[in-house]
Amino acid sequence: MSNLVDKLLCDNVKNLKPYESARRLFAAGTGEIQQTWLNANESPFANSYDVDSERFNRYPDCQPTSVINSYAAYSGVAPENTLVSRGADEGIELLIRAFCNPAQDAILICPPTYGMYAISAETFNVDVHKAPLNEDFSLDVPGICAYKDKVKLVFICSPNNPTGTTVDAQQLQQVVEHFADSALVVVDEAYIEFDWQSSWANKLATYPNLVVLRTLSKAFALAGIRCGFTLAAPAAIQALLKVIAPYPIPEPVAQIASQALSASGILRMQDQVSDLNAQRAILKQQLMTIPHVELVGDDKANFILFRCEQKQQLMQYLVDNHFLIRDQSKQINLQNCLRITVGTAEQNQQLMDLIFSFFQQQESAQ
Ligand SMILES: *Cc1c(COP(=O)(O)O)cnc(C)c1O
Numbered sequence: 001m002s003n004l005v006d007k008l009l010c011d012n013v014k015n016l017k018p019y020e021s022a023r024r025l026f027a028a029g030t031g032e033i034q035q036t037w038l039n040a041n042e043s044p045f046a047n048s049y050d051v052d053s054e055r056f057n058r059y060p061d062c063q064p065t066s067v068i069n070s071y072a073a074y075s076g077v078a079p080e081n082t083l084v085s086r087g088a089d090e091g092i093e094l095l096i097r098a099f100c101n102p103a104q105d106a107i108l109i110c111p112p113t114y115g116m117y118a119i120s121a122e123t124f125n126v127d128v129h130k131a132p133l134n135e136d137f138s139l140d141v142p143g144i145c146a147y148k149d150k151v152k153l154v155f156i157c158s159p160n161n162p163t164g165t166t167v168d169a170q171q172l173q174q175v176v177e178h179f180a181d182s183a184l185v186v187v188d189e190a191y192i193e194f195d196w197q198s199s200w201a202n203k204l205a206t207y208p209n210l211v212v213l214r215t216l217s218k219a220f221a222l223a224g225i226r227c228g229f230t231l232a233a234p235a236a237i238q239a240l241l242k243v244i245a246p247y248p249i250p251e252p253v254a255q256i257a258s259q260a261l262s263a264s265g266i267l268r269m270q271d272q273v274s275d276l277n278a279q280r281a282i283l284k285q286q287l288m289t290i291p292h293v294e295l296v297g298d299d300k301a302n303f304i305l306f307r308c309e310q311k312q313q314l315m316q317y318l319v320d321n322h323f324l325i326r327d328q329s330k331q332i333n334l335q336n337c338l339r340i341t342v343g344t345a346e347q348n349q350q351l352m353d354l355i356f357s358f359f360q361q362q363e364s365a366q
Contacts, residue, residue, distance in 0.1 A: 012102075012125035019119070022324055036347050039326040041161065041191075041303050043221030044343040045272050049256045059247050064254040070261035071229050075201045075214065080234040083241070084257070086248050088190055088215040088228030092155075093120045094240045095186060095211065095230070099152045100126040108151040110139060112163060112331035114188060117155040132332050137165040137297055145178045154179060157188040159195050162305050162328045162339045163297035166198045176207045184236065186211040191301035193219030193273050198300075201231050208233045218302060219273050220260050225253045276302050280342045286352045290359055296334070302342045310362060311336045317358045323351055 006014075022039045063084055072082040085091045100107065106127035109117045118128045129151055131143040137160065144154065154175065158167035167187075176185045187200045189212055201212050212231040217223035227249070230240060249257075259265055280299055287293050287306055296305045305328065308314060315327055315338065326339040342348065 010125070012122065016122060022326065033322055036323045036343065036350065038341040038343050038347065038351060039324045039339075040223070041218055041301070041341045042223045043218065043272065043276070043302070044347060045221045047221055047260075047268065049259050051252050051255055055251055058251075060249055060251040060254055062244070062246055062248065063241075064249055064258070066258045067227075067249070067254050067261070070258060071214075074261055074266060075199075075212075075229075075231060077201055077204055077231050081204055081231050081237060083230040083232070083237050083244070084249055085228050085230065085244065087217060087226040088188065088213045088230075089116050089120070090226075090244075090248065091213050091228050091230040091240075092116055092186075092188075093124075094243055095153055095184070096120050096124050096126055097243045098239045099184065100124065102126060105152045106150060107153040107155060108144065108147050108183075109155050110144065110157075112137075112160075112328065112334050113155070113157045114161045114190075133160075133163070135333060137163045137333075139167055139171045139175065141171050141174050144175055148178060149182050151183055154183050154185045155188060156185060157190070158198065158200075159189075159191040159298075159300035161190065161301065162303065162326070162331070162334070162337075164301050164303060164305055165298040166195050166300045169198070172200070176203075176210055180207070180209055184209050184211050184232075186213060188213045190215045190218055193269065194277065194302055195300040204231060204233060208235070211236060216257060216260060220265075220269050221272065222256065222260055225256050227253055227257045273302075276342045279345055279348055280304060282345075283340065283342060283348050283352065287355075290355070292359055292362075296337055304340045304342070305334070305337055306340070307334075307336045308338070309336055310358075311338050313362075314338065314355070314358055318351070318354055321354050323354060325351075 067084050068079050068082050072079045085094060102125040106129050107117060107121050108129045108131060111130055111132050121128045129147055131140050134140050156167055179185055189199060192199050200210060204210055215228040283304055284299060287295060292308050294307045296307050311329060318325060328334045328337045328339050
């Protein structure tokens with residue numbers, strides 16, 4: 001690093017590393033060979049959209065009305081409860097920027113969970129406290145509640161990435177009520193389409209400190225357009241509008257999001273979710289036949305988590321055969337755990353064939 005940059009860089013940024021997505025790491029050195037990506041919980045379906053360039057010379061609306069109205073209707077909330085941003089990741093960042101004073105306030109997370117809450121907080125010099133999930137991945141409610149008045153935001157992911165577990169409604173209610181006058185409880189529902197009836201969006205009117213995060217990146221198969229939503233009481237939405245960029249949603253993104261949220265777009269998404277749910281059940285059954293594999297957590301999203309002692313060799317074998325899944329073994333209570341994103345029937349079968357042949361080789365080597 002240059003001396004000047006080193007001298008100028010914020011203290012809290014000095015120790016950070018650029019985000020290393022598997023895409024970045026894996027793309028290097030693999031050349032032209034086609035890879036199968038089952039690592040980032042993306043949808044395997046690439047749907048097509050029309051884009052009209054008529055207004056590309058103009059700045060877009062900050063909060064495009066058709067996107068806000070259709071997402072609010074889809075979620076059963078009012079437009080005043082709805083904010084659209086550059087992915088749910090930007091929603092996380094806006095919450096931290098609007099509600100946490102740097103070098104003073106803190107957030108609470110419940111690992112093992114999604115990594116961006118902590119990463120976002122660290123970039124803004126906001127402390128991260130942890131109340132790990134219990135061994136069965138339920139919330140440690142007393143552990144969480146002990147942080148009253150010590151945190152401004154409590155992040156709870158449900159269905160949780162990477163455990164696939166949905167948070168028990170009674171536990172969540174206890175937490176939301178406990179922090180009623182001291183913190184916002186942010187329920188990350190990135191995977192809610194895979195467990196729709198467990199959504200908390202319909203409780204916004206009951207709990208003014210409840211915030212729900214959503215995205216088009218998973219069930220809607222639009223990770224590439226970067227579009228997410230924050231659902232909250234109007235006062236909280238107004239606070240986030242103070243810190244959001246003037247034009248966060250590019251015009252093509254707004255057009256594509258509106259089409260995805262039309263009646264036919266929603267029906268297509270629901271069909272694809274049913275398809276993925278059926279595929280996940282098949283994958284699960286096949287994994288269960290392998291003695292060295294132990295399924296971990298639950299299956300309320302588009303991925304499966306499992307534990308196996310040979311996880312390092314298995315990952316390498318899959319990488320050598322151009323299949324990428326996700327190593328989750330560094331997270332608390334997830335020793336030796338790998339996560340598979342459900343793909344198309346064909347991709348899943350190819351993956352399972354590889355996994356079966358890996359364990360056959362292991363057997364015959366003994
Ligand atoms: C994928 C994911 C997100 C990020 O969504 P984007 O809209 O793509 O930024 C947020 N939360 C969880 C739990 C996720 O798995």
